[in-house]
Amino acid sequence: MSQVYLFELASHRTQWLSTRQQLIAGNVANANTPQFRAQDLKPFSAVLDQTQFTMTTTNPAHITPPETELAADRQTDSDAADSTISGNSVNLQDEMMKLGEVSRDSSMANSVKKIFHQMMMSSLK
Numbered sequence: 001m002s003q004v005y006l007f008e009l010a011s012h013r014t015q016w017l018s019t020r021q022q023l024i025a026g027n028v029a030n031a032n033t034p035q036f037r038a039q040d041l042k043p044f045s046a047v048l049d050q051t052q053f054t055m056t057t058t059n060p061a062h063i064t065p066p067e068t069e070l071a072a073d074r075q076t077d078s079d080a081a082d083s084t085i086s087g088n089s090v091n092l093q094d095e096m097m098k099l100g101e102v103s104r105d106s107s108m109a110n111s112v113k114k115i116f117h118q119m120m121m122s123s124l125k
Contacts, residue, residue, distance in 0.1 A: 006116055007113070007116075010109055010112065010113045012047070013044060013105075013109050014106070014109055014110075016041065016044050016047060017102050017105055017106050017109070019041060020040070020041045020098070020102055021099070021102045023039045023040060023041060024040075024095050024098050024099050024102065026039065027039060027040075027090050027095050028090070028092065028095050030088075030090060031088065031090045031092055031095075032088070033088060034086040034087055034088060035086065035087040035088065036087075036088050036089070036090060037088075037089050038089045038090045038091070038094075038095070040098070
């Protein structure tokens with residue numbers, strides 16, 4: 001059985017979410033530290049853009065998308081954080097929203113891994 005790319009991708013996503021959660025916790029912990037700059041990771045879609053992942057066909061009857069669709073740009077939101085008088089750029093409301101996103105994304109990633117694992121196990125029976 002060849003290596004399943006989905007499990008490797010899910011592992012990278014979980015590591016990315018863990019690192020993002022640590023950065024958010026650091027931002028919250030330093031919310032009152034003068035001159036502290038809030039930190040965040042680039043979106044996971046940007047990480048995926050840097051990987052050497054290409055679509056392949058295994059049968060001549062498969063439809064292959066045109067090159068323009070494969071190389072489509074992914075938009076990312078960039079919001080500049082406003083600094084306070086002390087030079088601190090942490091906004092607790094934004095950090096809590098980011099933490100909610102991390103929690104939701106972690107739950108979704110774990111559910112996908114669990115369902116895919118169950119599917120693989122049932123196919124082996």
